[in-house]
Amino acid sequence: MNTNIQTTANSNLSTDKKGVINLIKIGLANLILLVFAFAMLYPLYWLFISAFKTNQDFFSNPYSFPTHWVLENITRAWELAGLGKAMINSTIVTFAALILTIFLGALTAFVLSRFNFRLKGPLMAFFVLGMLIPIHSTLVPLFIMMNKIGILDTYWALILPYTAFELPLAIFIIAAYMTSLPKEIEEAALIDGTGYWGTFFRIILPLSVPAMATVAILAFLRYWNEFAFALVFINDQALKTLPLALTIFSDGFGTDYSLTMAAMAVAVIPTIIIYLIFQEQIMKGMVAGSVKG
Structure with a gap:
């Protein structure tokens, strides 16, 4: 009787360990995908916010939102080029x-x-x-x-x-x-x-x-x-x-x-x-x- 209970307990413990390991694997996989997605999307983010900056703002605040949104950049670039x-x-x-x-x-x-x-x-x-x-x-x-x-x-x-x-x-x-x-x-x-x-x-x-x-x-x-x-x-x-x-x-x-x-x-x-x-x-x-x- 005691042997059966111990076997069942060990089986449940082993199942719990496998569940925890699977959760850790899923979490690591999601984290890697999140980092990869960020690495792929960040250049686009940087490109689009830089499109609305002045040259001075581009050098002084390269990674932040524009201090003043210069919407004319799009129309000027379209016409000049x-x-x-x-x-x-x-x-x-x-x-x-x-x-x-x-x-x-x-x-x-x-x-x-x-x-x-x-x-x-x-x-x-x-x-x-x-x-x-x-x-x-x-x-x-x-x-x-x-x-x-x-x-x-x-x-x-x-x-x-x-x-x-x-x-x-x-x-x-x-x-x-x-x-x-x-x-x-x-x-x-x-x-x-x-x-x-x-x-x-x-x-x-x-x-x-x-x-x-x-x-x-x-x-x-x-x-x-x-x-x-x-x-x-x-x-x-x-x-x-x-x-x-x-x-x-x-x-x-x-x-x-x-x-x-x-x-x-x-x-x-x-x-x-x-x-x-x-x-x-x-x-x-x-x-x-x-x-x-």
């Missing part, structure tokens, strides 16, 4: 490159993931190898090539390189996702008389939306914030993108930090909106394809 035209240019270049990247990436991934052929392995290795190329080492040969074919100072001077350098990652992500899709769906469509193009557009492409959303947000961040290619390939003021427009507030003698922060705050808003819209699809795409079944 021509942010309206620059945002239109960035939007055209970004979304044109996005459409090409997603379509060509999905089409290539469909072939590599759903068909077996002799050169499948070497082709996949070739595309993966593309991710190892230092992008900026290609600036000079690309400039010479574009100058010869006459597409410098056009939207295509940015759209084509953006698409080419993002395709390897797009193919890798989308192909990994498409591989996890059951082949029975495709076989059933073929039996019903749907061709390969119909299978791709009506079945595989809609099912691959999470992976394509992941590619889209990663590509959007690269295209929207890209500076080096735009600086080298675009000299026409009417075609300047947002990163180039922001440089107007800095010269060899100094930087107007209040207007720079205001312009950067405006430029980062589309990125935040895009991420909030696609965040659920992005999370699905990041883990999809990692487990087959």
Whole structure:
């Protein structure tokens, strides 16, 4: 009798210890996530409060709220940098490159993931190898090539390189996702008389939306914030993108930090909106394809 009571007590004590350990683990995990979230959000907080400061206030109180909220910083930055035209240019270049990247990436991934052929392995290795190329080492040969074919100072001077350098990652992500899709769906469509193009557009492409959303947000961040290619390939003021427009507030003698922060705050808003819209699809795409079944 006493033995049974002691065993039950020990079992309850062991259960209590496990519960306490689990609570500690959950608490530590939440604390780590909280610290990580703070580290990610604080730069945005600092950017947006700095956008409404004077230059003097920016240096004297860099981490606190503005002493006087200067709302004119936004309108002045918008007018001086021509942010309206620059945002239109960035939007055209970004979304044109996005459409090409997603379509060509999905089409290539469909072939590599759903068909077996002799050169499948070497082709996949070739595309993966593309991710190892230092992008900026290609600036000079690309400039010479574009100058010869006459597409410098056009939207295509940015759209084509953006698409080419993002395709390897797009193919890798989308192909990994498409591989996890059951082949029975495709076989059933073929039996019903749907061709390969119909299978791709009506079945595989809609099912691959999470992976394509992941590619889209990663590509959007690269295209929207890209500076080096735009600086080298675009000299026409009417075609300047947002990163180039922001440089107007800095010269060899100094930087107007209040207007720079205001312009950067405006430029980062589309990125935040895009991420909030696609965040659920992005999370699905990041883990999809990692487990087959």
